[in-house]
Amino acid sequence: MKKIIWGVCLFVLGFSNLSFGQAIKSGEKLVYAGSYNMSGLMTQLAQVTMSTETVSTSKNAYLHLSCELSTYSKWDSFFKIRDIYESYVNPANLKPSLYKRSIDEGGYTKKEKYAFKGNTVNSTTKRKNKPETQKKFTIGASTQDVISLLYKVRTLDFSKFKVGQTQNLMIVFDEKQIPVTLKFMGKETVNAGNLGKKECYKLSISAKTDALKGKDKNLIWLTADANKIPALLKFSIPVGTGQLTLTSASGI
């Protein structure tokens, strides 16, 4: 399931050296149906919910970006998954302050926390039946966690991109910086759940990781409007292919 999450997360990249447009709104909720391709047939596996909300401390207000993955009840008896990926970011520039990941996949649990302080990340990891480990590492100025990048990419102005144009960037995942490349592949019309059929920007993602495979087989379609809602995501991982289709979008 980590690889599936990778498939989701790696679609969503940002560019530190590009201009950003509309900010992400608080109160947004996007629900996806996650399917996995088994022998050419798509099997509905899980629901992915991405939501945003404002969280305030005594000093600052943060945008809480959350991505939850829950298997459908029919799968729970066989392989129950309850994953949460969260990022607390500056609402103005989506720079992360705190990233948290809590996974429970068929009984295997892992909790991860990254506290961002400038270019330094203090990470804490706790795996099932293993002692907690702590690590301190340095990241680039534009490196972000996967969830905040998921949203940052939506602030980009793809109307200025040329077909085939690529951009390199860095994300931090599993206590490692990973270089990722995003390629703009043009526009296509796809079904966007309750939003109906929408013209979308088609983007291809590749990363220097074993989690994704194939050339231009990991794709994301973002609605070609101000909201840039991810309408469809297709991914190819070593154990097969899958997709996330938007079923409902609210608060946009």
Place this chain on the structure above:
Amino acid sequence: MRKLFLILSVVFGVLGIAFTILPLDTLAFLPIGLAFVFGLLTLKKSEDSQKKFPKIILTIAALCSTVVLGKTLLVKDEVATDTQFEQQKIETKQEAKKELEELEGLE
């Protein structure tokens, strides 16, 4: 040849039943379809006195197909209410707020 078809129809028949029970949606049609095909081939190669078993395989395949089709059309994909998970989300958020305040304190 009949024996081979018979073995294959039984193997795919068993897989078809397993896939029907598991929440594999239309994927179950794969072994069921193969069980059906090999069941038919076995039936074709069988003498009149040997036709009972392949007919049973075909009946099982037909029943499994009906169950899978019914499940696909009637059972809605939904996430069960998970109070433990909801509680975990609340606690995680509360912890995060404290952690953010700690980070702010370091500034």
